[in-house]
Amino acid sequence: METPIQSIGKFLDNEILIKREDLLPFSFGGNKFRIAQKFFEDMESRNCNCIITYGGIHSNLARIVSNLASSQKIPCYIISTHDGGDESPASNDFLRRISGAEIVECEKKNIAATVETLIENLKNRGYSPYYTHGNSLGVGNESTATSAYAEAFNEFDLGGGGHIFLPVGTGMTIAGLIAGKFLNSSRVKITGICVAKDRQITFERVQNYVDTYLKRHVDLESLVEITDEFLCGGYGRIDHEVEDTIREIYSTHGIALDPIYTGKAFRGMKKFIEKNHLSGEKILFIHTGGLPLFFDFIRK
Amino acid sequence: METPIQSIGKFLDNEILIKREDLLPFSFGGNKFRIAQKFFEDMESRNCNCIITYGGIHSNLARIVSNLASSQKIPCYIISTHDGGDESPASNDFLRRISGAEIVECEKKNIAATVETLIENLKNRGYSPYYTHGNSLGVGNESTATSAYAEAFNEFDLGGGGHIFLPVGTGMTIAGLIAGKFLNSSRVKITGICVAKDRQITFERVQNYVDTYLKRHVDLESLVEITDEFLCGGYGRIDHEVEDTIREIYSTHGIALDPIYTGKAFRGMKKFIEKNHLSGEKILFIHTGGLPLFFDFIRK
Numbered sequence: 300m301e302t303p304i305q306s307i308g309k310f311l312d313n314e315i316l317i318k319r320e321d322l323l324p325f326s327f328g329g330n331k332f333r334i335a336q337k338f339f340e341d342m343e344s345r346n347c348n349c350i351i352t353y354g355g356i357h358s359n360l361a362r363i364v365s366n367l368a369s370s371q372k373i374p375c376y377i378i379s380t381h382d383g384g385d386e387s388p389a390s391n392d393f394l395r396r397i398s399g400a401e402i403v404e405c406e407k408k409n410i411a412a413t414v415e416t417l418i419e420n421l422k423n424r425g426y427s428p429y430y431t432h433g434n435s436l437g438v439g440n441e442s443t444a445t446s447a448y449a450e451a452f453n454e455f456d457l458g459g460g461g462h463i464f465l466p467v468g469t470g471m472t473i474a475g476l477i478a479g480k481f482l483n484s485s486r487v488k489i490t491g492i493c494v495a496k497d498r499q500i501t502f503e504r505v506q507n508y509v510d511t512y513l514k515r516h517v518d519l520e521s522l523v524e525i526t527d528e529f530l531c532g533g534y535g536r537i538d539h540e541v542e543d544t545i546r547e548i549y550s551t552h553g554i555a556l557d558p559i560y561t562g563k564a565f566r567g568m569k570k571f572i573e574k575n576h577l578s579g580e581k582i583l584f585i586h587t588g589g590l591p592l593f594f595d596f597i598r599k
Numbered sequence: 600m601e602t603p604i605q606s607i608g609k610f611l612d613n614e615i616l617i618k619r620e621d622l623l624p625f626s627f628g629g630n631k632f633r634i635a636q637k638f639f640e641d642m643e644s645r646n647c648n649c650i651i652t653y654g655g656i657h658s659n660l661a662r663i664v665s666n667l668a669s670s671q672k673i674p675c676y677i678i679s680t681h682d683g684g685d686e687s688p689a690s691n692d693f694l695r696r697i698s699g700a701e702i703v704e705c706e707k708k709n710i711a712a713t714v715e716t717l718i719e720n721l722k723n724r725g726y727s728p729y730y731t732h733g734n735s736l737g738v739g740n741e742s743t744a745t746s747a748y749a750e751a752f753n754e755f756d757l758g759g760g761g762h763i764f765l766p767v768g769t770g771m772t773i774a775g776l777i778a779g780k781f782l783n784s785s786r787v788k789i790t791g792i793c794v795a796k797d798r799q800i801t802f803e804r805v806q807n808y809v810d811t812y813l814k815r816h817v818d819l820e821s822l823v824e825i826t827d828e829f830l831c832g833g834y835g836r837i838d839h840e841v842e843d844t845i846r847e848i849y850s851t852h853g854i855a856l857d858p859i860y861t862g863k864a865f866r867g868m869k870k871f872i873e874k875n876h877l878s879g880e881k882i883l884f885i886h887t888g889g890l891p892l893f894f895d896f897i898r899k
Binding site: 303305319322324325326327363366367369370388390393394397398399546549550551552553554555590591594597598 | 622624627666670688690846849852853891
């Protein structure tokens with residue numbers, strides 16, 4: 300299941316490599332495929348027989364969880380809130396419906412209550428439900444989420460002169476890589492570009508994922524850099540430079556980025572390289588998938 | 600550049616394998632990526648410096664040719680006619696525009712004159728243009744188109760009990776495989792499902808591609824079966840069974856087929872297997888790509 304690493308040439312004297320997680324061969328791939336597989340393994344080990352997840356209409360995780368569920372003939376429920384992004388028709392929303400997921404809409408403040416009611420109802424109907432995010436407050440399953448990229452770390456480790464860049468939303472993926480770096484005593488640099496929340500909130504989330512997975516507190520500042528300088532105002536918000544980046548990377552390399560995650564992060568990476576005068580580095584940008592969002596973008 | 604072969608289980612006692620050409624890592628891959636690469640190699644060997652191709656708004660070839668052109672900073676022109684299919688907004692049309700291709704619209708009866716005028720104009724401006732389809736009547740480049748899958752044949756050959764199924768539109772891909780089968784004296788069976796034209800027209804096209812590539816006349820009937828029984832009335836026309844097939848393959852295997860080529864052919868293959876009582880065969884369905892068409896489909 301190892302994905303290819305592709306060189307796309309130099310940027311300001313740094314070699315830019317792209318880790319093509321978008322080529323993982325199920326449901327348009329992406330980081331959430333590896334993470335969702337971990338949820339399903341965990342679900343099986345707990346003898347559960349239906350799955351609940353959380354995500355808005357643009358959620359890649361909700362798409363993949365519902366598709367894995369349909370491929371295994373397991374009922375799937377998605378707690379769906381307005382994510383603050385664009386509300387026009389979304390491919391990931393169409394796809395989760397094709398997979399037959401039942402969408403349970405609620406307001407953000409009611410998530411916990413909605414999860415609890417749904418779990419209760421499913422239990423009353425004889426099911427043993429599994430919630431990807433742990434308990435009704437979204438706590439308790441950090442370790443499973445983090446394990447995916449902690450275990451895959453060797454595919455990403457470039458060693459001494461290597462520098463990994465990736466978008467950071469929930470923080471599950473970067474937390475796994477940080478844990479992998481820690482466990483392997485790797486010298487690779489990791490820089491996360493915030494695409495959803497500000498640095499402080501994101502940092503705390505990531506710290507929690509890493510510490511829970513490693514079962515100890517680590518000094519996150521020494522292991523990773525997380526920046527919200529290229530957030531464009533929040534989740535789903537973009538500017539013309541993000542749009543131009545998506546068009547440029549497609550027309551120059553035939554690779555599809557998206558406005559919410561990879562396009563915003565790629566543009567952030569370029570700005571970061573410029574601003575910090577990076578030079579002579581081997582840079583690995585993780586293409587974390589999100590292909591359906593590219594197809595939403597080109598119709599805008 | 601070898602693509603994976605994935606088993607998706609049994610159908611009526613036959614093992615169904617999918618050759619994931621859709622995972623070729625440029626511009627959403629597909630058979631036309633391999634073929635377009637051959638055109639670009641041929642263009643270079645002829646010292647041409649701009650490319651002209653032909654295709655409607657749904658054309659995968661036009662998308663990939665324009666994207667390869669933009670990635671190599673070569674001007675690209677697309678002679679575009681109404682293809683008789685759906686005229687609502689098409690992802691492949693958006694994509695060729697992002698790649699910066701110049702679209703030259705014309706009626707089908709005026710293709711030759713339009714090609715000639717365009718070539719003349721480009722020559723007058725100092726360019727050395729290359730037309731993917733040969734001369735203005737679309738004749739003379741059959742060998743280049745056929746070479747892609749002739750040379751890749753060993754990736755597809757399943758030998759004795761093997762049976763290849765694939766969609767047949769232009770016929771370039773199946774012609775390459777037939778030539779490869781002939782040259783390798785392979786016993787693999789090949790069945791082409793017509794998705795655009797009736798059997799006679801398609802058969803003649805394929806015969807021409809194969810004979811031109813091999814520089815001899817071969818007995819096509821003994822090398823391949825081509826059927827138009829599952830054509831649904833022509834290019835771009837579908838029925839509910841094709842739609843259901845696309846939804847089923849996505850929800851069961853996380854694989855995206857499309858209405859025009861792969862979905863229609865996959866459904867045709869299943870009908871063919873039933874009707875001809877195939878049993879105990881190892882069947883390789885070639886996923887020839889067309890991912891953007893899947894995203895058009897889910898919005899319908």
